Amino acid sequence: MATTLATTRSERPVFTLEQKLGATWPNLHACEQATDEAIDRLRAAVGRLSTEDTSVVLYGSLARREFTADSDADWSLLVDGIADPQHLDSSLEIGRRIAGIPIKQPGREGTFGQLTFSHDLIHYIGGEDDTNANTTRRMLLLLESVPVGGADAYDRVLRNVLERYLSEDYGWVHGRNPRGVPRFLQNDIARYWRTMAVDFAYKQRQRGGEGWALRSTKLRLSRKLIFASGLLMCFSCALDSAVASLTAGSPSRVQTIIEHLWKLSRRPPIDLLAETFLLHDGLNGVAVDMFGAYDDFLGLLSDAEARSRLATLSYADAATDETYELVRRLGHRFQQGLTRLFFEEDATGIPELTRIYGVF
Amino acid sequence: MFKIGFSTGALAKGDIAHGIEMARELGLAIIELSALRLREMDTLVNVVAAQDFADFEYVALHAPASFDPSDEKAVVDTFAALAHSNRWPVIVHPDTISNFELWRPFESLLYVENMDKRKPRGRRVEELEDIFTYVPNAQMCFDIAHAKQVDSSMTEAFRILRNFRDRIRHLHISEVGSDSRHRQVSDGAFRAYNEVASSIPCDLPAVLESVVSESEAPLADASSELKRVTEFLAHAAHVQSSVRTPVSS
Numbered sequence: 001m002a003t004t005l006a007t008t009r010s011e012r013p014v015f016t017l018e019q020k021l022g023a024t025w026p027n028l029h030a031c032e033q034a035t036d037e038a039i040d041r042l043r044a045a046v047g048r049l050s051t052e053d054t055s056v057v058l059y060g061s062l063a064r065r066e067f068t069a070d071s072d073a074d075w076s077l078l079v080d081g082i083a084d085p086q087h088l089d090s091s092l093e094i095g096r097r098i099a100g101i102p103i104k105q106p107g108r109e110g111t112f113g114q115l116t117f118s119h120d121l122i123h124y125i126g127g128e129d130d131t132n133a134n135t136t137r138r139m140l141l142l143l144e145s146v147p148v149g150g151a152d153a154y155d156r157v158l159r160n161v162l163e164r165y166l167s168e169d170y171g172w173v174h175g176r177n178p179r180g181v182p183r184f185l186q187n188d189i190a191r192y193w194r195t196m197a198v199d200f201a202y203k204q205r206q207r208g209g210e211g212w213a214l215r216s217t218k219l220r221l222s223r224k225l226i227f228a229s230g231l232l233m234c235f236s237c238a239l240d241s242a243v244a245s246l247t248a249g250s251p252s253r254v255q256t257i258i259e260h261l262w263k264l265s266r267r268p269p270i271d272l273l274a275e276t277f278l279l280h281d282g283l284n285g286v287a288v289d290m291f292g293a294y295d296d297f298l299g300l301l302s303d304a305e306a307r308s309r310l311a312t313l314s315y316a317d318a319a320t321d322e323t324y325e326l327v328r329r330l331g332h333r334f335q336q337g338l339t340r341l342f343f344e345e346d347a348t349g350i351p352e353l354t355r356i357y358g359v360f
Numbered sequence: 361m362f363k364i365g366f367s368t369g370a371l372a373k374g375d376i377a378h379g380i381e382m383a384r385e386l387g388l389a390i391i392e393l394s395a396l397r398l399r400e401m402d403t404l405v406n407v408v409a410a411q412d413f414a415d416f417e418y419v420a421l422h423a424p425a426s427f428d429p430s431d432e433k434a435v436v437d438t439f440a441a442l443a444h445s446n447r448w449p450v451i452v453h454p455d456t457i458s459n460f461e462l463w464r465p466f467e468s469l470l471y472v473e474n475m476d477k478r479k480p481r482g483r484r485v486e487e488l489e490d491i492f493t494y495v496p497n498a499q500m501c502f503d504i505a506h507a508k509q510v511d512s513s514m515t516e517a518f519r520i521l522r523n524f525r526d527r528i529r530h531l532h533i534s535e536v537g538s539d540s541r542h543r544q545v546s547d548g549a550f551r552a553y554n555e556v557a558s559s560i561p562c563d564l565p566a567v568l569e570s571v572v573s574e575s576e577a578p579l580a581d582a583s584s585e586l587k588r589v590t591e592f593l594a595h596a597a598h599v600q601s602s603v604r605t606p607v608s609s
Binding site: 052053081082152155156159160162163251252254255256258259262 | 477478483510511512513514515516518519522538555556558559599600
């Protein structure tokens with residue numbers, strides 16, 4: 001069963017923003033089209049392998065709706081039910097079927113392309129058992145994931161993860177948190193962003209520099225995007241009047257905000273950013289540049305030659321490489337937009353929240 | 361103070377007359393006459409014809425949980441006769457309905473129940489909304505155990521309670537395990553149910569589907585279950601009557 005949360009292209013806030021600004025973001029449109037086609041193929045291939053206890057979940061560019069010809073199909077079979085040896089068979093079958101369609105398999109880390117168990121995601125938040133892979137799977141479930149086929153297990157796990165972040169946040173539950181932003185959740189999203197940044201340096205060393213420029217490109221843009229959208233998701237608990245009005249002790253507050261965050265989790269991260277920009281005309285100028293930079297970034301990833309150049313670029317050549325110089329400029333334009341949004345445009349209420357929650 | 365009763369199926373499986381007898385022994389004013397298997401329909405008709413239900417404040421009927429589409433007309437005819445003559449509501453599992461036209465004449469006596477996770481429809485808000493487009497005047501039976509099995513975070517239960525607040529007329533309370541069988545409510549399930557305590561319509565008839573028919577002391581177990589559910593509803597009513605004051609930062 002698919003929950004009716006999907007939006008059509010014309011309903012996506014990023015395209016509403018494009019229209020409002022009179023901008024043209026052709027690469028976002030091309031990626032939207034490519035994502036639709038890829039998800040349709042994947043749904044046809046593996047959608048029926050989900051059950052009431054399992055969901056086939058896609059992550060990364062497919063969930064961000066930024067799929068390009070060279071993107072990986074990051075997937076997992078999310079299990080939320082009694083143990084069943086057949087779960088592994090289903091997972092292997094998904095891998096076989098995806099291998100049979102012209103889409104790249106998941107990356108080499110082994111985080112995806114296999115079974116993921118709800119117990120680990122729900123119970124191991126923090127502590128030694130919350131491994132790097134577990135944190136990644138949980139955070140990407142929250143920040144950039146989409147089910148194909150049955151969504152029962154997917155929605156159940158997502159909501160239970162959110163339930164843990166909210167109901168175990170003492171300050172949030174008891175109204176000791178100044179603006180009602182869920183700190184436990186926000187801290188974990190911030191931790192994940194820092195982990196990605198640190199792991200960038202780790203992989204750079206482990207792989208002897210192989211692929212570092214492409215990873216740097218993604219860190220500057222798409223990885224940073226999901227951190228920013230995660231922050232906005234948390235800040236929305238203070239900024240969205242429907243949920244911000246629910247003070248500690250309000251009946252159904254936890255369930256109302258789980259539902260609110262669950263709906264945000266099911267949307268592409270760039271749409272969460274675009275919705276914020278749509279609300280504030282003072283950000284129009286910076287929005288043109290920031291979203292334009294993101295569109296150019298997607299164009300770069302769609303360009304086989306540029307992508308190949310980034311995948312093979314050495315440190316020694318980076319300083320004089322035109323493609324990498326373009327990446328740096330795109331990263332700076334994107335960052336300028338985020339700086340304006342999170343630190344400068346006080347009318348949005350966001351800089352105040354960044355001061356309260358963003359660092360300490 | 362709460363309108364709590366039992367389903368005859370939970371008390372005595374297909375032995376409807378015995379279930380009614382047990383309900384009387386327990387002093388219940390609320391009863392649901394269930395013919396969960398198609399073959400129990402004749403028994404139900406005969407029991408209703410033979411008994412006087414004046415000592416019950418509220419009686420509801422439960423249609424079979426599974427039947428072939430070719431039997432649907434017979435099911436509808438049987439329950440229509442019982443429902444309309446007595447003004448008793450009929451609880452139906454929406455996944456059993458093949459032809460909504462047949463069920464529409466029940467109007468507000470038709471109570472659509474939210475389903476457990478094995479069922480293809482009727483589990484979640486969006487699926488229920490779809491069903492009510494076919495039977496717009498139908499009301500709803502909210503089964504908290506089904507809702508928990510579909511979504512253990514209880515968010516779906518919360519959404520159903522909120523979105524169908526004006527349709528819900530009847531509650532089912534029990535626990536459903538991973539095998540989808542109804543059983544007595546564990547402490548863990550009550551903890552989960554407390555997540556939506558503020559949204560439970562405590563004034564509605566609450567029918568227990570906690571199966572005691574297979575226990576060694578069914579009456580004692582039924583009595584114990586009634587006590588525990590009464591405590592749960594009392595807690596829910598208390599939550600609803602008192603809004604906690606936020607602690608200052």
